Amino acid sequence: xxxxxxxxxxQNDMQKLSDHxxxxxxxxxxxxxxxxxxxxxxxxxxxxxxDCGEVELPDILTYDEICGFLKQVANDFDPSEIxxxxxxxxxxxxxxxxDVMSYAKKQGFHWxxxxxxxxxxxxxxxxxxxxxxxxxxxxxxGSKEQHNKMRGGDFFDKTLEGIRLLLAAEVFAEVQITTxxxxxxxxxxxxxxxxxxxxxxxxxxxxxxxxxxxxxQMANEFLSGADxxxxxxxxxxxxxxxxxxxxxxxxxxxxxxxxxxxxxDYYFICGSxxxxxxxxxxxxxxxxxxxxxxxxxxxxxxxxxxxxxxWENGFKQxxxxxxxxxPICSACPDAVYCRGDSAHTWDFDENKPLxxxxxxxxxVLNGYGV
Numbered sequence: 001x002x003x004x005x006x007x008x009x010x011q012n013d014m015q016k017l018s019d020h021x022x023x024x025x026x027x028x029x030x031x032x033x034x035x036x037x038x039x040x041x042x043x044x045x046x047x048x049x050x051d052c053g054e055v056e057l058p059d060i061l062t063y064d065e066i067c068g069f070l071k072q073v074a075n076d077f078d079p080s081e082i083x084x085x086x087x088x089x090x091x092x093x094x095x096x097x098x099d100v101m102s103y104a105k106k107q108g109f110h111w112x113x114x115x116x117x118x119x120x121x122x123x124x125x126x127x128x129x130x131x132x133x134x135x136x137x138x139x140x141x142g143s144k145e146q147h148n149k150m151r152g153g154d155f156f157d158k159t160l161e162g163i164r165l166l167l168a169a170e171v172f173a174e175v176q177i178t179t180x181x182x183x184x185x186x187x188x189x190x191x192x193x194x195x196x197x198x199x200x201x202x203x204x205x206x207x208x209x210x211x212x213x214x215x216x217q218m219a220n221e222f223l224s225g226a227d228x229x230x231x232x233x234x235x236x237x238x239x240x241x242x243x244x245x246x247x248x249x250x251x252x253x254x255x256x257x258x259x260x261x262x263x264x265d266y267y268f269i270c271g272s273x274x275x276x277x278x279x280x281x282x283x284x285x286x287x288x289x290x291x292x293x294x295x296x297x298x299x300x301x302x303x304x305x306x307x308x309x310x311w312e313n314g315f316k317q318x319x320x321x322x323x324x325x326x327p328i329c330s331a332c333p334d335a336v337y338c339r340g341d342s343a344h345t346w347d348f349d350e351n352k353p354l355x356x357x358x359x360x361x362x363x364v365l366n367g368y369g370v
Contacts, residue, residue, distance in 0.1 A: 007257040010267075014260065014337040017267050021339070024274045025319040030311060032271070033073065033082050034278040034289050035066070037097060038089040043116050044152035047180055049213035049290045049344075052089040059282045061302075063096045067103045069279065069302045076308040079108035083135075087114040087289060089281075092124060101131035110134045114178075117162030118155045125165050128172075135174045137205070138163050142185035142192055149184075160199070167200050174202045178250075181231055182209035182221040189234050197244040206235060207250030210345055211354045212290055225360035232361075235263045252345075253357045254338040258365070272343040273299075273318030277311060285310050287318045290344035297348060318343055325351040334358055 038060065041052040061069075073079065084104055091097055091113055101111060112135035113128070128136070140163075141147040144156040166175045177196045179185070185192070196204040208223050208231070209215055223231065232255070238247040239262065249255070249263035251271075260267050269275075272287030280286055285299040285307065299314040322340025323329035329340055329352070338358065340346055345354045 010257045010260055011337075014257070014267055017269065018336050018339075021269060021274070028274045028311070028315070028319065030077060030082055030277060031275040032085055032277075034085045034087060034276065036088060036279065036281045036289055037086050037091040037100075038094040039281050040093045041088060041090040041116070042093065042118060043090070043155060045116075045214070046150050046152070046218060047182070047209055047213075047215045049210065049215065050089065051213045057281060061279075061281065061283050063100060065283065065303065066100055066279075069283075069307065070100075070104050070107050070109065073307060074107035074109070080110075082109065084109045084111040085114070086111055090116055090119065092119045098127045098131055101133070105132040112136060114139070115162070116151065116155065116159060117166075118158035120162030120165050122165060125169055129169060134172060135176065136166055136172060137176045137178050138166070140177050140179055140192070140196070142179065142188045146185045146188060150180075163199055163201065176203045176205055177201045178205045178207065180209055181206055182218065182223060183227065184221055186223065186227055186231065189231070193238065193243070193245070193247070201245055203246040203248065205248055205250055206231065207252055210252065210290070212292065212344060222355075223360075225362075225364040228357060228361050229364055232259050232263055239263070252342050253355070254334065254341050256334065256358045256361060258361070260337075268337070270318075270339070270342045273315030277307075277315075285314070287315060288342075288344050292344075292348070294348075317348065322346055322351070326353070329353065332358070 036050070039050065039052050039057045040054065044053050073082070086101070092115060104111060110132050113133060114137045117138040138159065140159060141150040147156040147159065148154055163175065163177065166172060177199070179192055193204065208228070209218060209221060211222070232249070235247050235249055236259070248265070251264070254260070254268040255263060272291065276288055278286040278289045279302060280289070283302045285302060285305065286297065291297055297317065300310045323332065323335040323338060325340070329335055332338070341353050341356065347354055
């Protein structure tokens with residue numbers, strides 16, 4: 001952790017990282033492989049980046065197809081070095097989920113899952129353990145009123161019970177609670193902090209509402225520059241004071257020399273196509289699952305392409321500095337560190353960022369924004 005480290009020292013660190021990223025563009029290393037197991041979800045979240053709901057989209061990968069893919073990856077890579085991250089939709093709605101994960105275990109993978117927690121039972125937790133699940137992220141949106149409002153139903157108590165079941169097992173490497181912060185719940189930071197600590201979760205990960213998926217309909221609830229500073233100062237204070245529960249900001253943005261390495265244990269890097277690849281429900285190969293689903297960004301499909309060939313020769317849009325594509329970004333003094341920020345909030349049609357936290361926070365810190 002870089003508390004007390006001056007900005008110049010951070011910039012020196014970030015310059016070294018930037019030089020390393022240039023090497024990673026040429027020699028990427030697959031560390032996280034995300035699988036969108038289903039597009040169905042028992043919730044209908046207002047901020048869902050994947051726009052999921054009750055209906056499964058057509059053409060979902062079969063058991064044989066996803067297992068054949070996992071076998072191929074295990075043959076071409078070292079599966080012990082890859083974290084298989086299972087998400088959705090709600091992955092627990094996929095009927096053969098644990099059959100697939102049992103096969104993944106035999107191939108040498110360990111895995112983690114993102115879930116809303118409302119469907120967890122003792123039986124499901126037991127299956128997670130049996131199939132080598134190591135980490136779990138459970139979404140919690142705030143108070144009971146706020147959580148149920150965001151989730152589109154009465155899910156709060158079920159989610160808390162699910163978290164308690166996971167923690168009671170005492171075998172998972174990490175049970176993390178994730179909260180998306182927006183104008184509707186930023187005033188609940190202290191309340192949620194108290195709740196997550198009382199539950200005994202291993203960590204609390206905060207992220208911000210992003211202009212992706214259904215969240216486009218929540219534009220009035222995106223955080224302002226002043227809101228981001230309030231959020232960042234809250235997280236920094238929690239970390240400085242050795243909070244009962246480790247608190248961190250998500251991986252999703254460059255935070256400037258003011259906050260980098262203080263809100264999480266590492267400096268920002270967008271790992272899409274560098275450390276991270278994703279398999280969509282229909283077999284399309286993507287960088288990060290939050291990247292806009294559109295023609296030209298898919299790198300291929302596991303039904304017709306060998307993943308290893310794609311990993312070695314594809315992902316060209318993500319293995320380059322996006323800041324060079326935009327005159328405002330390229331003129332920014334932090335461009336060498338940010339490189340166009342996160343791929344999932346980059347407009348690949350207009351070649352510009354949809355969200356720049358440096359711009360938002362600078363406007364407030366320099367006295368001409370709110």
